Amino acid sequence: MFKNNSYKVGVLALALSMALTGCVSDGDDGEQGLKGEQGAPGVVGVDGNDGKSLPRDLNVEVVGRFATGIYGKSAAEIVQFHKSSNAAFAINGASNQIEVISLTNLSTTAVGNPVADESLTSNAFIFPLNVSVTNSAGVEKDMSLGAVNSIAIKKDLLAIAVEGEIKQAHGAILFYSLNELGEGTFIKAVEVGALPDMVTFTPDGSKALVANEGEPNTDYTNDPEGSISVISVVDLMPANVAKTINLSTDIVFSDDNLVPEDFDTDAKRLAILSKAGVKFAGPAGNTVAKDLEPEYITTSSNSKMAYVSLQENNAIGIINLEELTIEVKALGYKDWGKYQLDFSNKDEVPEFKSIQGLYGMYQPDTLASYTWNDTTFIVSANEGDARDYDGFSEEVRVKDIIDTDELNQTLSSELQSQYDVSGGKNYLGRLKVTTALGDEDQNGEFEKLFAYGARSFSIWDKNANLVFDSGDDFGKISAAIMGDNFNAAHTKNKGDNRSDDKGGEPEAIDVGEIAGRTYAFIAQERAGDLFVYDITNPFKTAFVTHYNNRDFTVDYEMDDDLADPCDSSEGMDCTKVNSAGDLGPESIKFVSAIDSPTSKPLLIIGNEVSGTVTVYQITEQ
Template sequence: MSIRKTVIALSIISLLSACQFDGDKGDQGEIGATGAQGIQGEQGDQGFNGENATSKVKVEVVGRFSAGGSEIAGKSAAEIVQFHKTSNSAFAVNSALNQIEVINLTSLPNTEVGNPVSDTSLSSTAFTFPNEVNVLLPNNTREIITLGAANSIAIYENTLAIAVEADEKTNLGAVLFYQLNNQGAGTLIKAVKVGALPDMVTFTHDGAKVLVANEGEPNKAYTIDPEGSISVISITNNLPEDIANEINLSSNITFSSDLLSANDYDTDAERVALLKQRGLKLAGPVNTSLAQSLEPEYISVSEDNKTAFVSLQENNAIGIIDLEHNTIEIKPLGFKNWNEFQLDFTNKDEIPSFSHVKNLFGMYQPDTITTYQWQGATFVLSANEGDSRDYDGYSEEVRVEDIIDVDELNKALSVELQAAYDASGGSDGLGRLKVTTALGDADNDGIYEALYAYGARSFSIWDQNINLVYDSGDDFGKISASVLGNNFNSAHTENKGDNRSDDKGGEPEAIAVGKVGDRTYGFIASERSGDLFIYDITNPFNVTFSAFYNNRDFNVDFELDDDLDNPCDPNEGMDCSMITSAGDLGPESIKFVSADDSPSGKPLLIIGNEVSGSVTIYQVLAE
């Protein structure tokens, strides 16, 4: 039977069936009487109080300290900051004078100062420490260490810890412990020997331990390269132990995967192979050991004091420290795909200009990290600054144009990368971007299939296993450009916009976390541009941007070079005569002070700006 005849037959059957069941319409029934009302149910339990819905905040400058003008500019006169509740004081490391500035905040106002950029309403008292200390050694003898610069401070209740490198930074340094009084003055308790270049120090939340990130940087010639390490100093009844325990970055490295057994990583070669397979970045001269290559940068402790996290910036990794067994597991962070986001990679056009670039990746390379809790779990926040090994004796850093320059690397880009290079403007476009030579030519055939730039120009949130939960993507560059226009991505050495786009952008450097009302916020400051970004991170899986601030006057003319012994040297063409009017330059650290601890009763941010030598106090207000 044809399809047409079948369709007609089925239609007739359907019509006949419809007629068969289509009866006469019946009479409407009577409406029944309304029934009696039922018994009222019992009252339910009261619901939980909801969180304060406010997710927007603003900041106001309520005080500012300046260590000086052109005589201290560029000399790290206000670097790492902390808060001492007993004396209501901000403490700031002043490397220019090698002392601690104690800035009293007792009379801090609740209203914004008249001129936030140039305010100098706060003053300080100098806290000095000796040039040499006597430390106990494991063999029960004593040694005198000649000290160099202070790099970091931490305060727990009335105990102050100062991390100080040796006068030769490749030698072992020390942590100095002081008992503070109610004026912020201190009495030396003792000094404890630690690793080479102690760059950051922190207490556990219960004050039972002090952790030190010993960065172990090489000398400029790269002829001496000490090992990086973590020092753990136990404290009993407020008294530090004489000898620090060391977590070394060789035999104390562990792997948590049940797919591996201990004998799979009991040699340095095996550890290196496993970590490189997982994406660890290693860069250095031939025969550099793993412990020499790993350089601990910044430590944050979990709320239960059982775990700490350490950024390994140059290696693009975070280490998970087991404080019960003094071991460390290293977690490479992977790479950010810049084809999924946009960045400005050249400073030559001197305007904000954002592009996708296929096969261009960013190494997260966090500097400061911090932690907070959500649903009883620990999350790690990272400021993804980026950093290279760039020394006289060894450097991994090149511009993309140097890769194909016959007088430089004399190598090639893949067909795709070369096309992107040409379309961008060549040596004035993508060619300006700084990348690493340690990655990109995976098969060593002389052709770079991918490019790896320093930093991710963002902040990230990682879970306690260092899986990526959130990244701010290209927010920082676009937010800054929308507010500052052509001044975005300025360096902290002069007011010239767009001059860091070819490097690491604004360079997210400092990060802190704190609660305002019932909401939790992340505060991130960019070292070069001076931008402050605030995000609502109450739920790490639902992060929102909240506020932006920049305490800098881009109309002031100045120029300095912080690589010079005298960064403002007029004989080198520098001019810092107007630097005190330029505002805050080079934010290096942030300390959040809760409303309960604040002398003004308002949540505070204390920001240390190492280039301008200023410490700026912000109050944080819910909008």
């Protein structure tokens, strides 16, 4: 046994020794090989483009303008663009027709005299004021119509929103198929709610959405409910009957602390919404549905959601287009103690001050929307509006609150001190505020003041949370550029004229993409300012440029409350309005470079007081 084990160990040791010896006994290295030839040189790369700082500068130029020659009568109000005919469509409320303005031969260079240019012409698009509609029971009936309020175009489908012959009655949407000349073939009329103030299509073209404002009559004896109409569209053919989203039982709340039983009556809904900050102001018998007045609709890019401005209520409605429900979200208030505004039209100069306890209501008129990081953001022009009728008014000047012959109430000691320091009745006393807010405990003393509008534009997330607000930019930029002409009225060239009301009144807004950047274009109704902001990233918004197409040296005066705004027997003088430029911008339509007849981005703006449609070319410098 012992000998055998010794033999095995010896053999193993010998084998291991031989293996190791082999590892260190390799042959010698061979001689160095010849040097290889030099490889072919690589292709020279293309030089990169120079980087651009943000925000990028833009050129804003008037390249065409259409004039109706009608002043103060909304002769050029809502505008749209039809790609097939390369035409701008504009509502002419004075003639109750649509102007079809050809842009086929539009210039790509600025016109010589932008404030007086009349290089563009139009053809009239006429529509009937008596139509046949189908009711919910499938029975046809005749309907008499009144004024046209809005238009929308999706591909070659035109929708025209026309109110009823009686403003508080139901209205209708008239649908037309458009050809390459911008001419229309009537398809059908569809009945909608009271005062259809705005119509739009969803991005996928499957629905036409209508904001039925439901305004009361002057003495407030007839106040119809506001609503949203939804008209299905299949292969460019609208349904015969619209579906209705009402502002009572179709209102929902996303708060999980609430159950349906908590908001199953109007009184309950009114209490919840009021507590959340929605402003209600109306006479006895007012309801949520009567008080909410849908103004303007924008949609998400996936066509599943829509957002409607509820201007008088400082709120936005979030519409679920699959469930046909609406959630009303209060937008809160701007603290004018943190910003500055000019609140008097008596001094006739721009003078900005902060007032502690003064707030501006976010009361959007026009809305637009865009997508960033696959999420919808809403942009709003925060014009402001009051309920001011013969039968009911919430509007008052601050000086009238403490006037013994007016409201005969008081201001808190802090507000009274600021009132006095400002200069009294001709200064802070001039500002118009609401009586619906400010005296929370109803003891006759206003602890806060709430003015109309926010004199700004804002960006909101899809849940109506504030992401960005332009603060006091508009007033200060306008004053810096235009001096004493800032906050001018549009019915005459008088600067500082609107400081006591809502300032320049941001009215119209649209968004568009230029060279990979997203911009917001905001027009102020009164002074005529156009502001441009880079909003590509809503959390890094930046002012880009300002433009005003108006000549403030021209002497004219009109009154748009008169049957004839230019009535010389009333002291009006419109002989030079045609050279004063654009007055009262009401709507903006952005046309992308890919859709533009000139292959350059365009802005089309309808100016209702001057009765003009102005086309701007917007390009990078």
